[in-house]
Amino acid sequence: MVEGNGVDExxxxxxxxxxxxxxxxxxxxxxxxxxxxxxxSSETSGRRELAEQVASAANPLTxxxxxxxxxxxxxxxxxxxxxxxxxxxxxxxxxxELLDFLADRFVxxxxxxxxxxxxxxxxxxxxxxxxxxxxxxxxxxxxxxLHRARVRRLQGEALRDAMLLVSGxxxxxxFGPSVPVHLTPFMQGRGKPDKSGPLDGAxxxxxxxxxxxxxxxxxxxxxxxxxxxxxxxRRNVSNVPAxxxxxxxxxxxxxxxxxWARHTLEGPERTVQARVNAMYRAAFGREATPEEVAALGxxxxxxxxxDVWSAVAHVLFNSKEFLYIP
Amino acid sequence: xxxxxxxxxxANGFGGVALLALMVERGEGAFVGPVDDRGPLAPRPPHFAxxxxxxxxxxxxxxxxxxxTFDPKPRLLAEHGKPFAxxxxxxxxxxxxxxxxxxxxxxxxxxxxxxxxxLFPHVxxxxxxxAVVRSMVSNFSEHTSANYFLxxxxxxxxxPSMGAWFGYGLGSDSRELPGFVVLxxxxxPPGGLDNFNSGFLPASYQGSLFNPGDxxxxxxxxxxxxxxxxxxxxxxxxxxxxxxxxxxxxxDEIESAIANDELAYRMQIAVPELTDLRGESDATKDLYxxxxxxxxxxxxxxxxxxxRRLVERGVRFIELTCPSVGADRWDQHxxxxxxxQDNARAVDQPIGALLTDLKARGLLExxxxxWSGEFGRTPFAQGSDGRDHNPFGFSIWLAGGGVxxxxxxxxxxxxxxxxxADKVEVHDLHATMxxxxxxxHKRLTFRFGGRDMRLTDVHGEVIAGVV
Numbered sequence: 001m002v003e004g005n006g007v008d009e010x011x012x013x014x015x016x017x018x019x020x021x022x023x024x025x026x027x028x029x030x031x032x033x034x035x036x037x038x039x040x041s042s043e044t045s046g047r048r049e050l051a052e053q054v055a056s057a058a059n060p061l062t063x064x065x066x067x068x069x070x071x072x073x074x075x076x077x078x079x080x081x082x083x084x085x086x087x088x089x090x091x092x093x094x095x096x097e098l099l100d101f102l103a104d105r106f107v108x109x110x111x112x113x114x115x116x117x118x119x120x121x122x123x124x125x126x127x128x129x130x131x132x133x134x135x136x137x138x139x140x141x142x143x144x145x146l147h148r149a150r151v152r153r154l155q156g157e158a159l160r161d162a163m164l165l166v167s168g169x170x171x172x173x174x175f176g177p178s179v180p181v182h183l184t185p186f187m188q189g190r191g192k193p194d195k196s197g198p199l200d201g202a203x204x205x206x207x208x209x210x211x212x213x214x215x216x217x218x219x220x221x222x223x224x225x226x227x228x229x230x231x232x233x234r235r236n237v238s239n240v241p242a243x244x245x246x247x248x249x250x251x252x253x254x255x256x257x258x259x260w261a262r263h264t265l266e267g268p269e270r271t272v273q274a275r276v277n278a279m280y281r282a283a284f285g286r287e288a289t290p291e292e293v294a295a296l297g298x299x300x301x302x303x304x305x306x307d308v309w310s311a312v313a314h315v316l317f318n319s320k321e322f323l324y325i326p
Numbered sequence: 327x328x329x330x331x332x333x334x335x336x337a338n339g340f341g342g343v344a345l346l347a348l349m350v351e352r353g354e355g356a357f358v359g360p361v362d363d364r365g366p367l368a369p370r371p372p373h374f375a376x377x378x379x380x381x382x383x384x385x386x387x388x389x390x391x392x393x394x395t396f397d398p399k400p401r402l403l404a405e406h407g408k409p410f411a412x413x414x415x416x417x418x419x420x421x422x423x424x425x426x427x428x429x430x431x432x433x434x435x436x437x438x439x440x441x442x443x444x445l446f447p448h449v450x451x452x453x454x455x456x457a458v459v460r461s462m463v464s465n466f467s468e469h470t471s472a473n474y475f476l477x478x479x480x481x482x483x484x485x486p487s488m489g490a491w492f493g494y495g496l497g498s499d500s501r502e503l504p505g506f507v508v509l510x511x512x513x514x515p516p517g518g519l520d521n522f523n524s525g526f527l528p529a530s531y532q533g534s535l536f537n538p539g540d541x542x543x544x545x546x547x548x549x550x551x552x553x554x555x556x557x558x559x560x561x562x563x564x565x566x567x568x569x570x571x572x573x574x575x576x577x578d579e580i581e582s583a584i585a586n587d588e589l590a591y592r593m594q595i596a597v598p599e600l601t602d603l604r605g606e607s608d609a610t611k612d613l614y615x616x617x618x619x620x621x622x623x624x625x626x627x628x629x630x631x632x633x634r635r636l637v638e639r640g641v642r643f644i645e646l647t648c649p650s651v652g653a654d655r656w657d658q659h660x661x662x663x664x665x666x667q668d669n670a671r672a673v674d675q676p677i678g679a680l681l682t683d684l685k686a687r688g689l690l691e692x693x694x695x696x697w698s699g700e701f702g703r704t705p706f707a708q709g710s711d712g713r714d715h716n717p718f719g720f721s722i723w724l725a726g727g728g729v730x731x732x733x734x735x736x737x738x739x740x741x742x743x744x745x746x747a748d749k750v751e752v753h754d755l756h757a758t759m760x761x762x763x764x765x766x767h768k769r770l771t772f773r774f775g776g777r778d779m780r781l782t783d784v785h786g787e788v789i790a791g792v793v
Contacts, residue, residue, distance in 0.1 A: 132575035189518025244590035249545040
């Protein structure tokens, strides 16, 4: 990046470039730096001075905002729920001391995200069950004080990755060029790529799927992967029938179900119970309950038929336990 | 207070819901927008008594010429072939020719006597129900930006389409279909599907593109599956999910997701039923031109008929895009005569039939029909026989849904180049459309990027002359 010349811009009335008012000197947020302009000469842009104030030890906001984001991603709700707004219109923190404790420790541990995440996920709060307790639910229906874990829906990228993982298709390769987006007949318009990418994205993690602004993956969009136009600290969590239609009929989902079934039939498990348990461990990280083994057993009726096991895999992809983290 | 309880106590209509949404956003942090337990498309009360319940937006891709359709200018004919008398603004191609009189004759129709050119003999029969606005302007003279502007109120990509705003404000009366349906005639306008997107509004409000043919909607056709497995599979999913609920207790999100499975199954039946036209009478099919010799007419006829069927099913906002006529959309930079003739031939009979049919079924009074391109065309030629883009004055019309019939609003100069009276901006059109559906455009807001966003941004006046 090249350093440019600094220019103090005028205030534009109602954002109208033809209605300039007084000149406003460059400065940091009023709440932190007060009315003082940035201490920078007119020959420089002031970017460096701005960055120094953002990362200054005297400015607690940056670390608070960061640890709050991490908390939000792990718990589904930030200590400050309005993750993008710590200003007067933002939400007040539910646990202010905890926020400061985490922020302070984060800075002292060298701004290490890994240490921060490790500390949070090893806490007893993070490890709580989401099972609703009638009395606690009555006293704290919004669960702001975290009497139980919040049930969270997988984000679009994670849902796709999870399907690839259990089907055995996931390619864990890191780095490299992104995989072109798969085009469906519903993705039309100017600038459409000549060739569609593979349906399964070559098995790469969603992180490596190409993001083409005019041709975003319908699968990811339906599960609220945001449009890439703006930063978004907190995603929408929609719950709509288009999601059900995708899980029921999308060829990516049914293909991965088939792959998972083939895998299961070729695996070492020979009994229905052993296979069902293997699938439950892969998909949900637990053994199937006796009722579940019975229900799936009734469906399979002892058949080694790939169609039947594909149907089982497809049902498990559609199970709410796959879509939600209980 | 839980959301469920808060909503059940709610008696303030939409303003209350919006306020609640704000509380929810700030308090709980998971949802933004008026999402309630009945789902994002559950019908919501308007701000005041609406005149219309549904909208059909007939989008005339490319920009039809005002002086060849609804804004006759004899002066152009008198000065045909002479240098254009007014100062010419820069045009897209800057290949400006001489003054270009319309190749079509105009006649007065109906009680009101509104003039319409020979391009629209069928639509002309409905002038007593039309409010023709001759004073539209756009901020953009290039297709992509002008399309975004017309659809989203902003020339930049990524804002919510007007159909999404209607869904956000009012929900939909259909429990089996999306609230915003785009019937694709074949031409996706420049700017692509972002013309129909939900932008920063939740994804459930985005336009669902219904393609012509067997699979109008993505993933609506049930996957190919063995008959002996299909039903058993559905039962198994139910059982597995019941087990999840039993283990975790009652959790709103999971129960809604299970309900969505049921809705998805209903949609798999409702959508094919919608597009199956066998139940329509031969008279209806003939009226629309379903078997028209000119293929694009037949295509658009099917879209218009589907639009009526969608209205009957309670879908809030329906947009139609144009069929391809083999040459260009309404974008006649050259060969105006043939291009406009073909485009008009494709849409005129179906639109006339749609108005007739809606009226006969008593649906026109509750259905707002809007006919508009993204801009108009120059009254002087491009080259020898075309017209370039003109955002300074063009004609649209509105009908039904509380619109005053038989009126002409606004005026262009005597060449039909620029608006000289009662200028109407795209924001005013949006404000008027929302108004007719009972929504105050200033109160329909969604907080994004730190401010309360509106379809009309900080603009918009209801067009008093047409409501």
